[in-house]
Every structure is written in structure tokens, then in C-alpha cells.
Amino acid sequence: MSSIRTVLACALAGTALSACSTYRGDVATAETVGVQAPRVAAAEAPQSIATAEDIDTLFAEYDEASLELSPISKSYRGIRDEDYGRWGDFSDAAEVRSEALLQSTAEAMRENFSPSALDESDALSYRLFDAMAKRSASLFPYRDYGYIFDQMNGAQSQLPAFLINIHSVDNADQARDYISRIQGIGPGLDTLIAESRERANDGVMPPDWVYPYVISDIGNLLSAGDDNAVLEDFAGKVDALEVPEAEKATLKANAVSAWDSSARPAYERLLAEMQRQQANAPTQDGVWRFPEGAAYYQALLSNYTTTDLTADEIHAIGLREVDRIHGEMRDIMEEVGFEGDLQDFFEYTRTDDRFYYDNREDYLRDAEAAIARIEQKLPEYFGVLPDKELTIKPVEEFREQSAGKAFYSRPAPDGSRPGTYYVNLYNLKDMSKNELEALAYHEGIPGHHLQLAIQTDLGDLPPFRRFGGVTAYTEGWGLYSEELGKDMGFYTDPYSDFGRLGMELWRAARLVVDTGLHHKRWSREEAIQYLKDNTPNPDGDIRKAIERYVVYPGQATAYMIGKLKIMELRERARTSLGPAFDIREFHDVVLTSGPVPLSILEENVDAYIRDELAMAGG
Numbered sequence: 349m350s351s352i353r354t355v356l357a358c359a360l361a362g363t364a365l366s367a368c369s370t371y372r373g374d375v376a377t378a379e380t381v382g383v384q385a386p387r388v389a390a391a392e393a394p395q396s397i398a399t400a401e402d403i404d405t406l407f408a409e410y411d412e413a414s415l416e417l418s419p420i421s422k423s424y425r426g427i428r429d430e431d432y433g434r435w436g437d438f439s440d441a442a443e444v445r446s447e448a449l450l451q452s453t454a455e456a457m458r459e460n461f462s463p464s465a466l467d468e469s470d471a472l473s474y475r476l477f478d479a480m481a482k483r484s485a486s487l488f489p490y491r492d493y494g495y496i497f498d499q500m501n502g503a504q505s506q507l508p509a510f511l512i513n514i515h516s517v518d519n520a521d522q523a524r525d526y527i528s529r530i531q532g533i534g535p536g537l538d539t540l541i542a543e544s545r546e547r548a549n550d551g552v553m554p555p556d557w558v559y560p561y562v563i564s565d566i567g568n569l570l571s572a573g574d575d576n577a578v579l580e581d582f583a584g585k586v587d588a589l590e591v592p593e594a595e596k597a598t599l600k601a602n603a604v605s606a607w608d609s610s611a612r613p614a615y616e617r618l619l620a621e622m623q624r625q626q627a628n629a630p631t632q633d634g635v636w637r638f639p640e641g642a643a644y645y646q647a648l649l650s651n652y653t654t655t656d657l658t659a660d661e662i663h664a665i666g667l668r669e670v671d672r673i674h675g676e677m678r679d680i681m682e683e684v685g686f687e688g689d690l691q692d693f694f695e696y697t698r699t700d701d702r703f704y705y706d707n708r709e710d711y712l713r714d715a716e717a718a719i720a721r722i723e724q725k726l727p728e729y730f731g732v733l734p735d736k737e738l739t740i741k742p743v744e745e746f747r748e749q750s751a752g753k754a755f756y757s758r759p760a761p762d763g764s765r766p767g768t769y770y771v772n773l774y775n776l777k778d779m780s781k782n783e784l785e786a787l788a789y790h791e792g793i794p795g796h797h798l799q800l801a802i803q804t805d806l807g808d809l810p811p812f813r814r815f816g817g818v819t820a821y822t823e824g825w826g827l828y829s830e831e832l833g834k835d836m837g838f839y840t841d842p843y844s845d846f847g848r849l850g851m852e853l854w855r856a857a858r859l860v861v862d863t864g865l866h867h868k869r870w871s872r873e874e875a876i877q878y879l880k881d882n883t884p885n886p887d888g889d890i891r892k893a894i895e896r897y898v899v900y901p902g903q904a905t906a907y908m909i910g911k912l913k914i915m916e917l918r919e920r921a922r923t924s925l926g927p928a929f930d931i932r933e934f935h936d937v938v939l940t941s942g943p944v945p946l947s948i949l950e951e952n953v954d955a956y957i958r959d960e961l962a963m964a965g966g
Contacts, residue, residue: 397409397410397413397452403461403473403474404470404810406457406460406461407810407812408810408811410453411810411812414446415427417436417446417449419431419432419434419436420510420514423515424760425760425815426760426761426762426764428522433524433532434528434529434532435507435536438540443491447488450481450484453477453481454477454478457474457478469808472941472944473809473810473813475948476813477812480812480816483650483654486647486650486651487647487648487651490640490647492547492550492552493552493635493638493641495552495553495554496540496547497540497544497554497618497622498558498561498899499561499562499565499895499899500750500896500899500900501900503536503537503540504562504566504615504618505751507533507536507537508569508746508747509744509747511526511530511578511582512578512581512744513768514765515529516585516765517582517586517589518589519591520591520595520599523582523586523589523599526582526585527599527602527603530582530606530610530611531606531609531611532610533611533614534609534610534611534613535610535614537611537615538614538617541614541617541618541621544621544625545625548628551630551638552638553628553630554629554898554899555629555630555898556629556630557872558895558899559622559626559629560626561749562622562750563619563622563626564750565746565747565750566622568745568749569615570615570616574604574607574608576607577744577745578611579603582600583603586599586600632869632871633870633875633898634865634869634870634901635866635901636866636867641866642867646658648901648903649902651819651902652819652820652902652905652906653906653910653946654821654945654946655909655947659863659866659867662859662862662905662909663864663867663868665859665908666856666859666860667860669859669908669912670853670856670860672856673849673852673853673856674690674853674882676849677690677849677850680843680845684842684843691881694884697780697843697884698884698885702781703780703782703843704776704777704779704780704781705776705781708742708773711776711779711784712740712742712773714781714784715769715784715788718784718788718789718838719738719740719792722793722794722833726798728932729832729836729931729932730932730935730939731932731933731935732802733802734801734802734805735801735805736759736763736797736801736804736805737763737767738766738767738768738769738792738793739766739768740768740771740792741768741770743770743771743772743774748772748773753772753778753787753889753892754769754770754771754772755770755791756768756770756791756796756797758796759800759801761804761805767796767800769791769792769796769797770791771787775888778886778888778889780847780850780885780886781843782844782846782850783847783848784844784847785833785838785839785844785848786830786847786848786850786851789829789830789832789833790826790827790829790851791826793829794829795825795829795830796826798829798939799822799825799826799939800822802939803942803943806942809942813941813942814942816942818943818945819906819910820909820910820945821943821945821949822943824906824908824909824910824912824946825911825938825939826907827851827855827910827911828914828915830852831848831852831911833848834848846884850883850885852908852911853882853884854885854893855904855907855908855911857879857882857883858897858907858908859908859909861897862901862902862904863905865894865898865901872894872895872898875894876890876891876894909946910946913949913950914938917949917950918934920954920957921934921953921956921957924957924961925957925964933960934956937952937956938952
């Protein structure tokens, strides 16, 4: 789904990688809330889609119509047109239009084209679009169950984050567009406040402990007054323009006026509503408490993992993988000569000051150095390499207390915005030196940046494949990249290798705690205790992670499920091809079709194996 709420929830959270459970906005139209209506308002595919003579045209027409429904998506792609000052429609009506466009396009595709009559690439695009539409349809009935305001993807922080990180200002007109978006925060938030209130009245609220985080985000913006993060960012962007000083002063004054007249009062109304809801918020954590919670959670698992695995099966896989990784950790414990059991070793690596940084600058320096070292070896492991820049930045102060520990934001297709690895340095005791390498490889190179930069440059593919996402594929690749770093000769310090295993253990334990929370009815404290007993992570890291899984159900299961499939396929190719196996060719097969469900990834690798064997035999 491509509505504004989905884009905010996914793209601005830094994942930007996959479909997320969506918010549902108020059923009021854009005009009634003061947000500019997008120019395309039809609830089904335009005639040009229904009559498209070739499938590439159909996909291109869908992409154009979808972008017209979402000015935010345009900005994220680097498109700066007449919609650059718009947010778009925050309402449920927009969500319905977006879904109707997707489903009617899929129906037109099914009626007018047959995969058997298409070439290999177009047939794969057909299957991927069909699968995307079906996944979206399976989740759409549950769109009321998503949380509008929470500490992970809440609009209270994602709207400012969008302006700061995505809305670039290269001239005075784009500065005025920025001001227009500041002005639009008020009516947009009012729409979401109204829906949040309605949803709360229906019993759909996040747990009580979520509200202090949201209230903190709001308070950070309000208490800063006209020195808040948005206006500070705007002033910095305007100062960099080559325009007269008087014009700069006028632009800044207009931005302050827009904030004070629209955004600030809306944040004050949001604060009051969050405080009102907090008094009645539930204490249970999992989505099992919703009327169709079990079906909703299974739909989420199917969407994120692209498999038919049940919650119980995923839980069992997690327990198995936790046991395996514990065994490998004991080997490292023996290697470094540590005396005691695994829990003692966890406590040692969790608490000893030698494993933590004293300042942010040293962490960022070492993260940049790790990326630079592994980048030099990429040609030995990849045939296709990215040409997009990667930057490493700390999470902004206004949201660092609530944001996750690390995330990645993809580059603009035209190169105007680099790929960015964000690292949260709010509490350095949550950021172990041992995990620095694995985290950098996952979020940066050869993980998300390499994969997404390559995907963005696949210009021959339809836009939905260049810019879409499949969580199990993308996060599976990220986790696979952590282990690939070891294959490439890194993690030379055994404690760093222990950190790599700790990160993998973290993803295995996610399978246990996510299903525990949402299927087995564990409390937040029970899930926290499981991670304390089974992982070396600091307490603050553990608490923040469990709180993420509570408000982002199912998503965390995709990492390990995807990684296990990629490892399985690599071993299959290596065994089948023997000395002819080339790791570069394998990686190119995985990466150059863009994100695909795991079943289709398996088909692609099997086809590669067959082709290689046929060539060898011929």
C-alpha cells in the first residue's frame, strides 16, 4: 500500500524496505482537514492501465498513478515537482484509494496477460506484482489494528524526520515548499488525532508504557520553541542557499510563522489526546487481545516471512537456533580462556567497560573504518557493485530516546541523497564495541546499502521492483551479510566474532519472543526476561527491543527466516556446482532480481544451478 501513512511507517522509520502494518486515517476528505488533495482521486485503475498493450506499460502507469496518490513517495524518490510542498491525504479514504488502485491493476494484469506468454523477466514481474497484491489484500482488513502514534513509527516523530532527512532544499521555491509542509503538519496531525481517538474508543491502543515515549517526542519539539529540530534544519538549509540575505530572513520568518500557527498548536492538541488516552491504556502487550488478533498475527507472519510457517513453527525454529548459537559462543568463550559458564560470560561482556566507547566520535570513527575496510574487498565477492554513496550519521537528538539502535535509509535514484546508516548513540552503554562490525555490515556494506543501491539502479525493472521491498529478503540479506563479513576475513578479534554471534542470537531469539508476545500471550516483562537469560545484550538494549516487537508485530521474525533460506541456497549451489561455484555469481543471482519472496528466490537459485550444470555438461 502506498498511502502516506504506510510510507511514513516504513520509509521514515529507516527500514524503507517492506510493507508495514498501516495506519487508518480519519474518513474525512483531504479538503475537510486542510491537506491538499492529490490530483488522482479515482478508486480504481485509470483506463490507461486497463487498456495497456504491454505489461511494462501497465506497471509504469500503475507507478505514475500510485505516485500521484502519494507526494511523500515522490519526495522519497527524489521527485521535486508541483507536489513537493504537499503531504497528501492522511485519511482512510486515501488508504482505500491506494488499495483499490493496487487491486484493480492486479486484476487488469490477470485479465490481459498470461505469464506463459511473457519473457522470463516480465513473467517474474507478473508473479511478483500478483504476490504483492495478494499480501496487501490479506492485511488490508486489519488496517484498524495498527498504532498511529507509537515510539517506532509514530507520526509525531516521522513527520519531522521526513522534513529533516528527505525534503532537500536547493532553491528558494523548495524552501517555500518546506514551509508549506510545515503548515500542513497541523491539519494532517488533526486527522490522525481524530482517528487515534476513534480507534482508542474501539479498544485499539498501544500498551500503557508506549505513551511516555510518544509524549517525550512531543515534549522535545514543544519545549524547544522556535529552536526545535524542524526550524533548525530549515534555517540550516536556507543558509546554504545562494539568495539575498533579506530573502533568507523572510523565508525563516515564514517558517516560524507556519510552525507557530499550525504545527505547534496541533502538537499541543496531540499531547492532550495522548495524555487522555494514557489514563485508559491497556496493560496487555500482544495483538492477541484484539477481536481477530490470531488471524491478524498470522497474516503478518505470512506477509513478513513470505512463508506459510505458523507461529508455533517459528517459535520452535527460534529455540533451535538459540541452542545452536549458544554452542558456538561457548567455543569462543573457551578460545579466550574465560572461566565460568555462558551466563557469566554474557555478564562480563555486558558490563565490562572495555567493551564500550567513551564518546560518540570514537564510535562513528570506528564504524566508518569498518565500512572502508570491507568495501575494499567487495570485488572479490560481488560482480555487480553499487555506485551510490553511503554516509553514517547519528540519530537526531529529537528522536534518539525513542528510535531503534540502528537503521538505514536508501539513496535517491538520482544520487541527490546518499544512502544513510543511522546509529543511535543516545546511550553508549547500549552500543557494544563487540557488535560494531556486525551492525555496520548489516546496515551498510555488504548489507542494506549494497543491496538497496543495486536494487535502485536496476533501471530495466518495473518501478515496483526497483523501489519495493520484501522484508524476509531484505532483512534476510542484512543478517546474511553479517556472517558474510566473517567469510571475507573480518571479525579477527574473537570478541568481535562473539559480537557477530550475539547479533545472530538476537535475531534467533526474536523468533521466540515475537511469537511469545503475540501468540503465546507473554507479557513484556516475560519477553524481557527471556532475552536477559539467553543473550548478552545490555538491559536497555533488551527493553527497547521488546518494546519494538510489541508495536511492530511479526516484522522481527523475517530476519532469521530470510537468512536461513539464503544460507540454505548458498550451500545448495556450492554442493551442486562443486569447484565451479563462484560466490560472485551466486550473490549477483540473489541481488539482481530485486526483492522477491523466498519461494521465488529459491526458484531463481535453482535455475542458476541448472544453467551452470548445463553449461558444464555441454
